[in-house]
Amino acid sequence: MTIVGVGLIGGSIGLALKSRGLADRVIGLGRDTERLDEAKRLGTIDEGTTELHDAVDQADIVVVCTPTDRIADDVRRLAAASRPEVLITDAGSTKRRIVDAVERDDRARRVFVGAHPLAGSERRGAAASRADLLDGRVCALTPTNRTPSDRFSRAESFWSAIGCRTVTLDPDAHDEALARTSHLPHVVAAALALSIPAEHLSLAAGAYRDGTRVAASDPDLWVAIFLENPEHLRSALEDFQETLDRFKDALQRGDRDELRSLWSDAKALRGRFDPPPRH
DSSP, X not given: OEEESOSHHHHHHHHHHHHTTOOSOOEEEOSOHHHHHHHHHTTSOSEEESOHHHHHTTOSEEEEOSOGGGHHHHHHXXXXXXXXXXXXXXXXXXXXXXXXXXXXXXXXXXXXXXXXEOOOOSOOSXXXXXXXXXXXXXXXXXXXXXXXXXXXXXXXXXXXXXXXXXXXXXXXXXXXXXXXXXXXXXXXXXXXXXXXXXXXXXXXXXXXXXXXXXXXXXXXXXXXXXXXXXXHHHHHHHHHHHHHHHXXXXXXXXXXXXXXHHHHHHHHHHHTOOOOOOO
């Protein structure tokens, strides 16, 4: 088993594999030997390397956990160096551009199944990894009509084995949904954090903490995600702006009924949300 990019998600996958006895050997592939050494000390991998061929020449499964804008290139390089029977899957937060790019490479297309485990944290790095991070979490698999059925079955079994509940989506349908359920909330959290003057933070409490938590995430990671899904994110932002305008207009008119209606509708919709397990 090879994990490419042993950060929070990659490290948690490694811990899940090891705690469940699912891999004889877990190899981490990265570009920073110090981070790989740390991941090994933390027990997320058995060994680390910066050499691609050393990492994949015996791998049965390769999981790519690199930044979203690098995944397609990484998959193509890994496919060229791996055994023909390998399964390559990923953990990217966007899917359409990744899948489209991979499928233009015939070798990569035959071994790849796009995936997105819906788990994470504002923390980063192998030190934040948890063996139970993926337990009960949804993992979206995004095959196309060109995805080999045997690779899809193996990908479904792999993600299920480490604790995920798998669902299957078209890559573009995945990106449209995640633009609203994940990417938009991250933009909103950042915008909210930017809207509070520093001198008022001493008066901030739970609402500020909960509303801005994900604004503490890695900027480079989220910029890459936003730019990989710009069309759907722009559409989500336009709809969100319309809702903000409804609140603003109701305030300007002093319209108690409209404000109450907006809040009641929001409360009812929020009540239908079944939150994932917290670890």
